[in-house]
Amino acid sequence: MKNFSIAKSRRLRGTPYTSRIEKQGVTAYTIYNHMLLPAAFGSLEDSYHHLKEHVQVWDVAAERQVEITGKDAAKLVQLMTCRDLSKSKDGRCYYCPIIDDNAGLINDPVVLRFNENKWWVSIADTDVILFAKGLAIGNKFDVNIIEPEVDIMAVQGPKSFKLMEKVFGEKITNLKFFGFDYFDFAGAKHLIAQSGWSKQGGYEIYVENNEAGLKLYDHLFEIGDEFNIRAGCPNLIERIESGLLSQGNDMDNADNPYECGFDKYINIDSDVEFLGKEKLKKIKSEGIKRKLMGVKIDTDKISVTGSMNLTDEKNNIIGELRSGCYNPTFKQVIGIAMIKKPYFEAKQTFKIDINGNSFNGTVCDLPFI
């Protein structure tokens, strides 16, 4: 596929780490929440193998926070998500589909609860702040909504635990998955969660002070040699293999959370009030008509830049591929597809046209591993 340059401008702003990663070999960007998000440091395959064995530091400052504070903060956050947060705990992260009144997905953030009156919504690539502001204004909620200056760096990979222990001491090993707390480095406090957009384990450091964050960033590389540390970024191969869904790629506002397999985050039988609840009850009672599934395709190359139709032997469209890439572990292309009823069963076969050539594929369950 031909390469095209990205035309940078203030509207697609850089992060505190951009100057660092451009020295460290970033080769491609995507845009995420109006910011530069690194997408490749040379070979995706090479980075994939490295991520699964060692440790990487990622500039994921583009995961922006929507900070909601005030007397009605909990009410507003709950209104936006179908997940029941009434029993949520301070210092914990929650994966929360955000939906509109028609149960269409708007975002799939991780929500951080500081306390009843302070939340961060750590968003995927849509302007959730505008939805929150609109709802707050319309409902006359007593809240304050801002995008704070928080620039996440992620430390991901199996060796992230040892690396972070070396920096922050044994205390950080007590942090549970999706727990967060404050940890000191060189006189600065950093909010750190055990989380991240890979299944290889690790942490996300919510940097609120640029200077202290860059000091930490540099320190990680100074002491990380023994862990074979590298600069990296969310890896397309790894995230698909791990079944980590991406708003805008795998699902969008035309999809509902049941179709995306978010059943365990949908609490229609709870007492809490949220948008789209009645619609979700209706969808549940009628049953879904399509579903996100894995697919395996008998080829070693694909570039998914939009929906690609999947057809059966009679040329009926059975669904559409939304993400995909060659996976060196499976030694074929794997991807994520929205498959129609009644085809959304593992082992369903299909054909796909890639640049004028037809290839065979099979539907499977998610995640792949």
Add this chain to the structure above:
Amino acid sequence: MKNFSIAKSRRLRGTPYTSRIEKQGVTAYTIYNHMLLPAAFGSLEDSYHHLKEHVQVWDVAAERQVEITGKDAAKLVQLMTCRDLSKSKDGRCYYCPIIDDNAGLINDPVVLRFNENKWWVSIADTDVILFAKGLAIGNKFDVNIIEPEVDIMAVQGPKSFKLMEKVFGEKITNLKFFGFDYFDFAGAKHLIAQSGWSKQGGYEIYVENNEAGLKLYDHLFEIGDEFNIRAGCPNLIERIESGLLSQGNDMDNADNPYECGFDKYINIDSDVEFLGKEKLKKIKSEGIKRKLMGVKIDTDKISVTGSMNLTDEKNNIIGELRSGCYNPTFKQVIGIAMIKKPYFEAKQTFKIDINGNSFNGTVCDLPFI
């Protein structure tokens, strides 16, 4: 400056015209409303000269529409903008700053009024649909809000009028600036406005039927030789020279419309209800503390990828450059900067650091030409 590739994916989706422009020589993209927006076809300077003399067809499908219909449609559109739309007319376009309850700019769309109960908000690069949905839900407005499948192609440049007359006949020459109407081509109706993101004159064709749109696209190139037609895109040099502001580049949610020189679109003395009205009255009575101005810099090269400080001879920061590029007509760099009080006067001088070198500059009024 080093070039970086753009990592394409469904989340940064292409347009109906993408395959066309990739054959026609697009070299760089920006991302706008989660879509590919062409940013360069080779040399910006060459395209600039061409645009000012001839005619170009632009893929600006990334200018998405937020369609608001229903009984409360007018009320919702008015709530979002400080411009009084109570006397707006069917079939007309209106440039309308959208602000939040704190008078911070959210977007600066062109609003198309079909009738009292149907509007399109033709947006710059923020998810206005989420703001509109939040407000509508919170206020229990009787409206329907969607992003329709509309993919604009623009025909821009001084020869656009003759070219469009050749296609649509004399009727189109009667279309006034910021008027819109439906015109036929090859059996399909297209909504066409006399508008566009250049000051060279032209039209925007709001294509609602892909197939018919591509037929028209191809036809323009088939018959356009005599007008020296080319594929193009919004041109950084031309848009800065013409003082066309860009949301996210020149202004953002931290700026209010008075600071951006939008005074004639702010109707605080009207009877209509809109967000931020009281805040705007306060800002007006207190006077603004900074203002968007033009700047000229004594150098022939700059790459603005974020805010750049401007300082006076005592090293006080007098403002920040937000957009800029070399302009071959002025034979120097010109740009758009937010300048603090009391420095926002034409002829104010400043210094700017570009890659470690200091250059002299002067503040001036907008637009440049």
